[in-house]
Amino acid sequence: MSNLLIVESCNDEFFINRLLQVLNLSSEIKVGSPVCHIDEYQCLNGLSETLLSNKLKEIEIEIEKRGIEKIGILLDADKDGIESKLHLLNNVLKKIDSTICIENVNQWVYSHILDVRISCHVLNVDGHGELETLLRKIKSNNSTFADCLHSWRECLSEHAEAISDKEFDKFWVNIYQRYDTCAKKEKKQAARKCSFKASLQKDIWDFSSCYLDSLKRFLLSFV
Incomplete structure (x- = not known):
């Protein structure tokens, strides 16, 4: 049996792979092993209800063929918030199985139609944001260059521009x-x-940060 984790972007995939290393899970990931590890990723390259729906329909065909037992979905809260993203996800899931409803992050629900367990985690800081918002919170090195962007942003505001x-x-x-x-x-x-992928292998992030606790519980729940 195998497990599947759907992520929104390649950066999410790089980050999760690094976190799996930290949790000592990556070395034990084997396709076809008993359900205890995440052993494959599907990238969404940006989230929309239509794109997510299409991706789940593709996976639906593969569930029995590949012996998928658990499907995890990793989303960004963005400015919409956690509840909004769960609502979007449930709208998509109900098109496949009307009995499914994920009420909370990290909650596993069983789909009788798909014969698979499904869960979701929403990346956030204080209810909003995305991966990069989280990364800002767990940076562990001096960030003088990056922090000076605040002055640049203020300058934009003074000129009636915004980011x-x-x-x-x-x-x-x-x-x-x-x-x-x-x-x-x-x-x-x-x-x-100096790429995103390369940076995640450097000692510039605090992977022990409490901001990652909920995400770690989500990943460990595949075990």
Whole structure:
């Protein structure tokens, strides 16, 4: 049997893979092993109800063929909030199985129609945000370059321009990775050594942070 985790983007996948390493789960991941680990990812490349619905329909065909027993879904709260994302997900799930209703994050529900257990976790900080919002909270290095973006944002405001919180968080993480935590020698190969994926293998994030507790419980619940 195997487990499937659906994530919204490649960055989510890189982050989860790193967190699995921290939790000592990645080395034990084997396709076809008893249900105890996450052993495959499906990327959504941005969330919409239609895209999520199409992805679940694809998976529906594969559940019995591949012996999938648990399906986890990882979403971003964004500015809409956790409840809004759960509502969106339930709308999609009910098109497949009208009896399904996920009321809380990290809650497992069983679909008799699909013969699979389904759960969801929503990445957030204080109820809103996304992966990058979370990463800002668990950064562990000096972030002078990235923090100076606040002055830049204030300058934009003074000129009647604005950048959304979502865009700002993404930009902050990018600058933190590229300028605050990437060594001079690494910058000669910045595309590879200062990338999002590369940064997650560096000691620049606090993976013991309490901000990750709920997400860790979600991942461990696959065991």
